[in-house]
Amino acid sequence: MSISDIKRIVNSQKMYDDTHKNIEEARKSAIKLCRSYNKLVNDDSVYDQTILEQLLGHIGKQAFIESNFRCEFGFNIYIGDNVYINHDMIILDCNEVRIGNDVYIGPRVGIYTGNHAEDPIERADGGVYAKPVTIGDKVWLCGDVKIAQDVTIGENSIIGMGSVVLNDIPPNVLAAGNPCKVIRPIKESDVRWHK
Numbered sequence: 001m002s003i004s005d006i007k008r009i010v011n012s013q014k015m016y017d018d019t020h021k022n023i024e025e026a027r028k029s030a031i032k033l034c035r036s037y038n039k040l041v042n043d044d045s046v047y048d049q050t051i052l053e054q055l056l057g058h059i060g061k062q063a064f065i066e067s068n069f070r071c072e073f074g075f076n077i078y079i080g081d082n083v084y085i086n087h088d089m090i091i092l093d094c095n096e097v098r099i100g101n102d103v104y105i106g107p108r109v110g111i112y113t114g115n116h117a118e119d120p121i122e123r124a125d126g127g128v129y130a131k132p133v134t135i136g137d138k139v140w141l142c143g144d145v146k147i148a149q150d151v152t153i154g155e156n157s158i159i160g161m162g163s164v165v166l167n168d169i170p171p172n173v174l175a176a177g178n179p180c181k182v183i184r185p186i187k188e189s190d191v192r193w194h195k
Helices: 003-010 021-043 050-055 120-124
Strands: 077-079 090-092 097-099 110-112 114-116 127-130 133-135 151-153 173-177 180-185
Touching: 003 021, 021 050
Parallel strands: 077 097, 090 110, 097 133, 133 151
Antiparallel strands: 114 127, 173 180
């Protein structure tokens, strides 16, 4: 089974067998690349995107991921330009995760596109389904934010520390909480400094 076959299965939004041999092999390959990347980032003073280019669907210019990055497959992750991802990022990319340009992501953020079957027998048999996540341009995800499957966060929005995002967040707002809710729009008076 090719990577494109695996992508077609996991991106279908239908139940699939998470324990299938080829899916497990793809996951193991991603784990090895993540470990190699994390070792390089921790040990080397020169940043090299080569491993990320092998692992991810796309990594943009001036994108940087700190150490202890982990993902499910990698091939379903698309990262734009000028993105900074802080330590301990987890992306379970059982479906596509698209991160726009000029995005800041705080430490210990998790993006989870997969969900196990609710039926206990299907769950025990490895039943999983997944839906995509989209993060718009110029979004800031503060530390410890968790994002569930089938969520879009609109451009320029800020998600407050420790939030659990279960539903779409519109553009240009400050949102926080568990579950995450819009607190207020981002106002012109919030802009205090320009380079």
